[in-house]
Amino acid sequence: MIRISTRFAAVLVGTLLVWAGFSLQSPLAQQAPAGGTLALTGARVIDGTGAAPIQGATIVIANGRIQAVGPAASVAIPAGATRVDLAGKTVVPGLINAHGHLQADMSKRPARDRLAGQLRMYADYGITTVQVLGIPLDDVGEAVKLHDESLPGKSAPDRARVLVAAASLRNLKTTDEARDWANKYADMKVDIIKMHITGGPMDMTPEVYGALIDQAHKRGLRTAAHLYYLKDAKGLLDKGIDVIAHSIRDLPVDAATIAAIKTREVEYIPTLTRDIATFVYETTPPYFNDPFFTRHIPNSYYRDEMSKLRDPANQEKIRKDQAAQSIKPALAQGRRNLKTLSDAGVTIALGTDTGTNEGQWQGYFEHIELEEMVKSGLTPMQTLVAATSGAARAANVAQQLGSIAPGKQADLLVLNADPLSDIRNTRQIHSVWIGGRQLTQAH
Numbered sequence: 001m002i003r004i005s006t007r008f009a010a011v012l013v014g015t016l017l018v019w020a021g022f023s024l025q026s027p028l029a030q031q032a033p034a035g036g037t038l039a040l041t042g043a044r045v046i047d048g049t050g051a052a053p054i055q056g057a058t059i060v061i062a063n064g065r066i067q068a069v070g071p072a073a074s075v076a077i078p079a080g081a082t083r084v085d086l087a088g089k090t091v092v093p094g095l096i097n098a099h100g101h102l103q104a105d106m107s108k109r110p111a112r113d114r115l116a117g118q119l120r121m122y123a124d125y126g127i128t129t130v131q132v133l134g135i136p137l138d139d140v141g142e143a144v145k146l147h148d149e150s151l152p153g154k155s156a157p158d159r160a161r162v163l164v165a166a167a168s169l170r171n172l173k174t175t176d177e178a179r180d181w182a183n184k185y186a187d188m189k190v191d192i193i194k195m196h197i198t199g200g201p202m203d204m205t206p207e208v209y210g211a212l213i214d215q216a217h218k219r220g221l222r223t224a225a226h227l228y229y230l231k232d233a234k235g236l237l238d239k240g241i242d243v244i245a246h247s248i249r250d251l252p253v254d255a256a257t258i259a260a261i262k263t264r265e266v267e268y269i270p271t272l273t274r275d276i277a278t279f280v281y282e283t284t285p286p287y288f289n290d291p292f293f294t295r296h297i298p299n300s301y302y303r304d305e306m307s308k309l310r311d312p313a314n315q316e317k318i319r320k321d322q323a324a325q326s327i328k329p330a331l332a333q334g335r336r337n338l339k340t341l342s343d344a345g346v347t348i349a350l351g352t353d354t355g356t357n358e359g360q361w362q363g364y365f366e367h368i369e370l371e372e373m374v375k376s377g378l379t380p381m382q383t384l385v386a387a388t389s390g391a392a393r394a395a396n397v398a399q400q401l402g403s404i405a406p407g408k409q410a411d412l413l414v415l416n417a418d419p420l421s422d423i424r425n426t427r428q429i430h431s432v433w434i435g436g437r438q439l440t441q442a443h
Contacts, residue, residue, distance in 0.1 A: 037062040038436055039077045042087035044418065045069060048388030048403035050381060053420070059091065061410040064435035069404050089430055090418050092384060093404055094128025094411035096391035097366055099224075099245050099269045099351025102132055102143065102162075104362055105301040111142040118355060118362055119146065119159030121296065123439055125363030126413040126432050129161040131395040133194045133224055133245055134168040134356075144189050161411075161434070163191040163395055168226060170196035172204050175211035182215035191396070192222045194245065197236060199229045210239035222396055228330075233257060237264060243394050244268045245351065247275070247334030258344045267394035269351035270338045272372040275331040277359045281309045282318040292427050293364045302361065309359055339377035348378070349394035350387035370423050380423045410436035 038061040045057040047069070058075040060067040068075045077083065100122070105114040122130050135143055143164045166185050172178045185193050193216045197203050204212070213223045217240065224243035225236050230251040233244060237260040244261070247270045261268065287293050288306065297303050308314055318324050342348050352369045354360045366387075373383045392402025400409050412433040417425035432439045 037067075037078050037081040039081045039083045040086050040091065040412075040414075041072065041077075041083055042085055043089045043091045043414070045404055046090060046092045046381075046384060046420065047405065048093040048385060049405075050385045050389075053090075056087075057091070059404065059410075059412075061436040064410055064437075066404060066406055066408050066410050068406055086414060086430075088416075090415045090425075091404065092413050092415065092419065092426075093388040093402055094413050094432065094434065095126050095366060095387045095426070096129040096131075096350065096395060096397075096402060097122065097127050097352055097354070098131045098243070098267070098349040098391040098394035099133045099271055099353055100127075100130040100362065101353065101355035102130075102135055102139070104355045104360075107301060111139050112146070115139060115143055115146055115162075116159050117301075119162055121300070121362045122366075123160040123363075123432060123434070124296075125366060126426065126429055127160055127363055127366050128411040128413070128432065128434050129163070129392075129395065129397065129401055131163040131165075131192065131351075131391075132355075133165050133192070133226075133351075133353075135164060135166060137167050140164065140166045140188050140190065147191070158439075161401075163397070165192045165194040165224065166190050168194040168196045169212065170198075170204070171202045172208050172212065175208055178204070178208045178212035179215040182212055182219060182221070186216070186219035186221055190221065192224055192243070194224045194226065196226045197232045198226070199232055203232075206235045206239060209236065213240045230254075230257065234260070237261065237266065240264070242266060243349075246271050246353070248337050249275070249330040249334040251333070253337045253340055258341065258346065261341070261346050262344070265347070267347045267349045267390065268338075268341055269349045269394060270334060270373065270376075271351050271353045271369075272331065272334060272338070272376065273365045273369045274353035274357075274360065275327045275334065276368075276372070277357065277365075278327045279318060279324045281359055282315050282324075284310055284315070287364070287368070292367075293361065296363075305358055335372075335376040338373065342378055342382060347390050347393055348373075348382070348386040349391040350383075351391070351394070367424070367427050370426055374423045380420045383423055384419060384426075409434075 040059040043057055045054040054071055056072050058072045059069045102115050102118045105118055147162050147164055169181055195209055216223045222242040224245045225241050226245050227233055228249055230248050233248050234257060297306055352365045354362045354365045370383050389402040392398040401411055414430040415425055416428040416430045419425040
C-alpha cells in the first residue's frame with residue numbers, strides 16, 4: 001500500500017496567509033501577525049479522532065501549525081501570543097472532501113480563475129481540503145500549480161487545499177496501455193490515479209486494471225475506483241485498489257469483502273449525495289430556500305443550473321426517468337452497506353462527487369452528506385471522524401491534516417453550535433481557518 005505523499009507533505013510546510021477571497025469580514029477580528037503565535041481559548045474541541053471533546057480548551061498555533069491543545073489548565077500560552085476568546089464555540093478540524101471535482105464552472109474564463117473560484121466556494125463552507133478525483137486533462141497543469149502554491153515562499157492560497165487526479169481512466173485494452181497511462185499521469189505530478197469500473201462490456205479487465213494499479217504503486221501513487229457492483233469491488237480489492245470512491249450499491253457487502261477492505265486498509269467513500277442528486281429534483285428540494293445555500297447563487301455559476309432544476313417540465317422528466325428512479329433502491333442498499341462497513345471498523349471518508357453533474361453543489365452538499373450519513377445509522381461523532389481524519393487518510397494527508405493535534409496544520413472550523421447534538425450544526429459556521437489564518441467569508 002502507498003501511504004505517504006511526500007509531495008503533498010512538502011506543499012503543506014510553512015505558514016499560510018489569510019484568505020481574501022470574499023468581501024465581508026466575519027466577526028472574529030483578532031489574528032496573530034505573520035509568524036506570530038495565536039491562542040484560541042475557551043472552546044469545546046472535537047479533535048477528529050473520535051476522542052471525547054475537550055471542554056474549555058486552548059489551542060496554541062504558531063507558523064501555521066498546532067503547537068499544543070488541551071484543557072486550559074494544561075496548556076501554557078506563550079508570552080505575547082494573540083488571544084482569541086471562543087467561549088461557547090465548538091472547534092473541529094477543517095472538513096475534507098475526499099471525492100470532489102472542479103467542473104462546476106464550465107465558463108470560458110481562464111482555467112486558474114475557474115478552478116480557484118470553485119476552491120473558494122468549498123472553503124467558504126468549511127471544506128478546507130478537496131481531493132479532486134478526476135479533472136479534464138487541459139486543466140491538470142493549472143490544478144497542480146494551485147496545489148503547489150502553498151510551498152514555503154510562494155504566494156498564499158486564498159482557497160481550499162487541493163489534491164489532483166487527472167481524468168478517470170476507462171476502456172483501456174492492454175496491460176501495456178494501462179502502464180503507459182499510469183506513467184503519463186505520474187509525469188503530470190498528480191496525487192492519485194482514478195479509474196472507472198462500471199460493470200459494463202467496455203470495462204478494463206482485471207488483468208488490465210491490475211497492471212494500472214501496480215504501475216501506479218511503482219510510481220508512488222495511490223489509486224481510486226469509481227464502482228457500483230460488489231463483484232467489481234472484489235476484483236479491485238484483489239488487485240490492490242487503495243480507495244473505493246463510491247458506495248457498493250447492488251448487494252450487501254459480505255464478510256470476505258469486509259475482511260479484504262480492512263486487511264488492505266482501503267478507505268470507503270459513500271457519496272450518498274451523488275445518488276440523491278439523480279432523483280431529488282423530481283420536485284423542488286427544501287434547501288433551495290435555505291440561506292446557507294442560496295447566499296452564493298446570485299453571483300455564482302450555479303444560478304442557471306438552479307433555474308433549470310426548478311422547471312416543472314424538467315422535474316417531470318426526472319420523475320419519468322427509469323434510470324433516475326432506479327437509484328432510489330440502490331441508495332437504500334448503499335446506506336445499509338455504509339452502516340455495515342462502519343460497524344465492522346472500516347475507515348469511512350467523507351466524499352460527495354460535488355463539482356460535476358447537475359445539482360451537486362460544492363460546499364453545501366458536503367454538509368448534506370454529513371446529515372445523510374447520520375440518517376444511515378452513523379453517530380454524529382463517527383460522521384465527523386469520517387469528514388476529518390477518515391477523509392485525510394483517503395486523501396493520503398493524515399500526517400498533516402484531519403485532526404487537531406500538535407504538529408498538524410491548523411486547519412480549523414469554528415462552529416456556533418455543537419455538531420454532536422445535531423450534525424446539522426456544522427452549518428452554523430463562525431469562522432474558517434487554514435494554516436492558522438482566518439478566512440474572510442461571504443455571508
